[in-house]
Every structure is written in structure tokens, then in C-alpha cells.
Amino acid sequence: MTLVWILLALLLVAGGLSYRGWAKARHRDRLLASPLTDEQRAIVMKLVPMVRRLPAELRPALEGRINRFLDQVTFHGYGGVEIDDGLRLSVAAQACLLVVNSPDWFETLRTVLVYPSAFDTRRPRHDGELVHENGAHAAGESWARGPVVLSWDHALRGGLDPDDGHNVVMHEFAHQLDSLTGQANGVPLLRKGQRFDNWERAMLDAYEGHVRRVEAGHATLIDPYGATNHQEFFAEATVTFFEKPAAFRREEPALYAELATLFALDPAEWA
Ligand SMILES: [Zn+2]
Incomplete structure (x- = not known):
């Protein structure tokens, strides 16, 4: 019984x-499956003009992901930063562009901390593994399994200019994707059928060429910060893939092809 x-x-x-x-x-x-409201959509178009280039058939997917992001993630403002719809939508839209057509998701991220401008990275630490820091003052940080820390000044400007090759939100969220494997090392979860040896060769060839050009003091398409290590190269290559896709495809066709497969996107073909 x-x-x-x-x-x-x-x-x-x-x-x-x-x-x-x-x-x-x-x-x-x-x-x-939910669209943004007309008001939210107008804010996104204004603050993240890259979204206007996105092929029309991907727009509903982006809006759904933005809704999921805003439901999952809590924003905390410091130093007088007010968390309003503009801030939340700008960050969410920039982050979700990375995964608009891919099965990847920021599964473990629950919080985004926002400072008014570049912040002091020597402040007391959160628990967790820090992916990177850039000297004593940073525009962004990404911790494995969250949180992401952002300078609102840099995040806003990065969204407003879709062509300058700088985007702190995409940079930090590329680290978040890289961390999904359990280790941020420049090798994110690859797509089904995407071969690791092809990925590795394309990344290493481009990285080594990039480091040589940076050390020689030459101008580079990918931000020189990418020469720091493999994970920073992946993050900066991701930003360049979205912001300067045509030049990237010309200069680094093998790496462009790997990133196009990874993100299931071809921004060089966007209007
Ligand atoms: Zn970084």
C-alpha cells in the first residue's frame, strides 16, 4: 500500500x-510570436538604424526575440542612468540582431548593468568569470553566464551609427554567445554541419594576419583591439561582420563565410 x-x-x-x-x-x-507595438518599433528604428537594413522576412523574428529578451533580462542603472524604453529597446535590438536567424540564445543572462559612460573596472567584483576588461576604464564587460555591463553613452552611440565598425553591445553579446560553450575562447557553438577545422583555419589565418598588421602599425578593417586574443578577435570580427560587411567579405572571404554560416545571415547583401 x-x-x-x-x-x-x-x-x-x-x-x-x-x-x-x-x-x-x-x-x-x-x-x-509577438510583434512590438508601433511605438516600440519606431524607437528601435530610430535608435538602431541597422534594423532598417534587415531583410523584411526577418523583422518578425527580431521583434519576437526583443520581446523575449525584455521579458528575461532586468536592467539596473547606476550613476544616475534611468532605465527607460529607449535604453531597453536599444540594447535588446542590438543584442538580438546577432541571433535573429540562429538557434543560439543568451540562456543564462538575467541582468544588464548600465553606467552613464566608461566605468571603472576596479570597482568591487561580481561573482563569475569575466570575459575581458579593457584597462581601468571600460565601455563594456561580459561575464560568463551574465551579467553584461555597459556604458550607456557607448551603447547608444554604437546603435546610432551602424557603419563605423564600433558597437559595444554587439561586442559584449558576441562574448555571451562565445561563453555558451562553457568557455569563452573564440570558438562559439557552431551550426549543424559547420566544420570545426574550417572554422579554426579561417579564424586563425585572419587573426594572425590581423595581429601582424596591428603590430606593424597598419590601419585595419577589424578594430585593433581584436589583436588582444582569440575571444576579442571573435567579438570584434562579429562587429565588423555586421557594420562593414562588404569590405569584410572582400578582405576576409573565408572568415566572412564562416560567420555567415554561424549567424545564418549575409549582411553584405542587405540593402
Ligand atoms: Zn571584449
Whole structure:
């Protein structure tokens, strides 16, 4: 008799857990299928003009992901930064452009911390592994499994100019994608059928050429900060892929092709 009760209790627990999983998936799917309001869409177009270039068939996917992002992530402002719709939508839209057509998602990210401008990286530390820091004053930081820390001044300007090759939000969220493997090392989760040896050769060839040009003091298409190490190169190459795609495809066709497969996007063909 006792055994029957234990079995019944186990069944109830299993049922409860599967219901929770089902409800969560349903909530997520509803967010992904929801469009932005007209007002939200206007803010995104104004603050992140790169979105206007996105092929029309990908717009609903971007809006759904922005909704999911805003549902999942809490923003905290410091130093007088006010968290308003403009800030949330600007950051969410820039981050979600990276994954608009890919199965990757910022699964473990729950918080984005925002400072008014470049912030002091010597402040007390959060728990977790820091992907990078850029001297004592940084425009952004990405911690494995979250949080992402941003300078609003840099994040806003990065979104407003889609062609200058600088975008701190895309840079930090590229680190978030890189960290999904458990280790940020410039090798993110590759797509099905994407071969690691091809990825590695394209990345290493481009990285070594980049380091040589930076050390020789030559101008480079990818930001010189990419010469720091493999993960910074991946983050900066990602920014260049979105912001200077035609030049990137010309200069680094093999790496462009790998990133196009990774993100399932071809920004050099966008209007
Ligand atoms: Zn970085």
C-alpha cells in the first residue's frame, strides 16, 4: 500500500515538473510570436538604424526575440542612468540582431548593468568569470553566464551609427554567445554541419594576419583591439561582420563565410 502512495506522489511531482516546462515553453513561444507595438518599433528604428537594413522576412523574428529578451533580462542603472524604453529597446535590438536567424540564445543572462559612460573596472567584483576588461576604464564587460555591463553613452552611440565598425553591445553579446560553450575562447557553438577545422583555419589565418598588421602599425578593417586574443578577435570580427560587411567579405572571404554560416545571415547583401 505504501508503495502505491510513493508511486502516486512521484507521478504527481513528475506531472508538476512537466507542466512547468510546458508552461515555460508556451510563454517563450508566445513572446517570440509577438510583434512590438508601433511605438516600440519606431524607437528601435530610430535608435538602431541597422534594423532598417534587415531583410523584411526577418523583422518578425527580431521583434519576437526583443520581446523575449525584455521579458528575461532586468536592467539596473547606476550613476544616475534611468532605465527607460529607449535604453531597453536599444540594447535588446542590438543584442538580438546577432541571433535573429540562429538557434543560439543568451540562456543564462538575467541582468544588464548600465553606467552613464566608461566605468571603472576596479570597482568591487561580481561573482563569475569575466570575459575581458579593457584597462581601468571600460565601455563594456561580459561575464560568463551574465551579467553584461555597459556604458550607456557607448551603447547608444554604437546603435546610432551602424557603419563605423564600433558597437559595444554587439561586442559584449558576441562574448555571451562565445561563453555558451562553457568557455569563452573564440570558438562559439557552431551550426549543424559547420566544420570545426574550417572554422579554426579561417579564424586563425585572419587573426594572425590581423595581429601582424596591428603590430606593424597598419590601419585595419577589424578594430585593433581584436589583436588582444582569440575571444576579442571573435567579438570584434562579429562587429565588423555586421557594420562593414562588404569590405569584410572582400578582405576576409573565408572568415566572412564562416560567420555567415554561424549567424545564418549575409549582411553584405542587405540593402
Ligand atoms: Zn571584449
